[in-house]
Amino acid sequence: MGKLAITGGSRLRNEAFTAWPLSTKEEAAALEDVLNSGKWGGQPFPGKHATSFAKKFAEVHTAKYAQCVNTGTVAIQASLKAIGIRPGDEVIVPAYTWEGTVGPVLLMNAVPVFVDIDPDTYCLDAKLIEQAITPKTKAILPVHLGMRFADMDEILRLAKKHNLKVVEDCAHAHGGMWKGKGAGSMGDLGAFSFQSSKLITSGEGGAVITNNLEYMELVQSYINAGRASLTDQFHHRIIGFNYRMGEFQAAVLGPQLDRLPQQSALRENNMQHFESRLKDTPGIGLLKPDPRITRLAPYGYVVKYFADQAKGTPRAAFVAALQLEGIPCDGLFYEPVYKSSLFPLDSADFPALSWGRDKALDLRNMYFCPEADKAAYEEAIWFPHQHFLGTSADVDAIADGIHKVLANSEELRELDHKAIRNQKLGRADRES
Secondary structure, three states: OOOOHHHOOOOOOOOOOOOOOOOOHHHHHHHHHHHHHOOOOOOOOOOHHHHHHHHHHHHHOOOOEEEEEOOHHHHHHHHHHHOOOOOOOEEEEEOEOOHHHHHHHHHOOOEEEEEOEOOOOOOEOHHHOHHHOOOOEEEEOOEOOOOOOOOHHHHHHHHHHHOOEEEEEOOOOOOOEEOOEEOOOOOOEEEEEOEOOOOOOOEOOEEEEEOOHHHHHHHHHHHEOOOOOOOOOOOOOOOOOEOOOOHHHHHHHHHHHHHHHHHHHHHHHHHHHHHHHHOOOOOEEEOOOOOOEEEOOOOOEEEEEOHHHOOOOOHHHHHHHHHHOOOOOEOOOOOEHHHOOOOOOOOOOOHHHOOOOOOOOOOOOOOOOHHHHHHHHHHEEEEOHHHHHOOHHHHHHHHHHHHHHHHOHHHHHHHHHHHHHHHHHHHHHHHO
């Protein structure tokens, strides 16, 4: 396929892939409706568009109730509040995810307990959960990541056995189903994000779904400045915040939810073609399919990269070469959360980390999750979901780029060695 672009060859692709987000006349009409109504905010609560969308969103995910909120992070925080997480409680979380999964746990002054991921799915390894449970454990927070689900069968079994609550982080799982049940509907609550990169987006935003009316009332009160919820059957009174979604954000969600089945079918068809092009490619592995996923949520497509099958070329060099061929992708998409720059934490800000202990928990240095490390720093390569909203030719370009870089691994490895040698020479010159 010729010399690599990173070493001076011709670039494989010069055309841009499908842009995201997409908008149509339906979004424009909905926004104009809000503009003309004069009811722009989340008060009166909830607004017309937020109410309509929430009803449809709950139905799509086989849940009874849904509530729009202003961010996906707040969706998790409100869910934790609803299930009664209190300061000092422990919440089991996957090591490989976005910091926004874990941040709400800490903001509740609770303690995240990190568990490694299943290498077949990159989701929370349900087989390792039980050994992380302590008398302080109150909840499990699985994340459905990159087109795969955490093993909800085993997670729900353990939750029942140990009397734990389950909050599903569904930021990647819009429209997904596990054994005929919608993402977010199997645990006590499900938290979704509508941030700009997601399968449905309002720029910023989120939603909580549940089959439990008491939890929904608590969520509504928490995000509606502590005011009584719409039904107020349980008469809870709590201190709340203004985490409502505005009507402009809610307005653009309805048309996108209507288009989601068609877009998901297109993505899934293109992803199947992509897999057929990559099958049995040395240096590339695919996440294991699971027949219990009965409706795919085709978010970012993840492949595994095996440097030892690519003449020892590091993933960073492979990704850089692929990007310069005109194929946007990301290697270090997530890190193990406890290695994030957000840690170490000041126990003065998060006192639960030191309660009942001789010294505060050092979350950054007390964990080692080898599969999360491997995914973060060696294996995982993420391709945005919008790459798969185009044609099969777009998919072929991605596959061709991968094959081109792999075919030139020797050239790429030599470039990497030169960079290392030059770095050493430069250091020697500075030191002399």
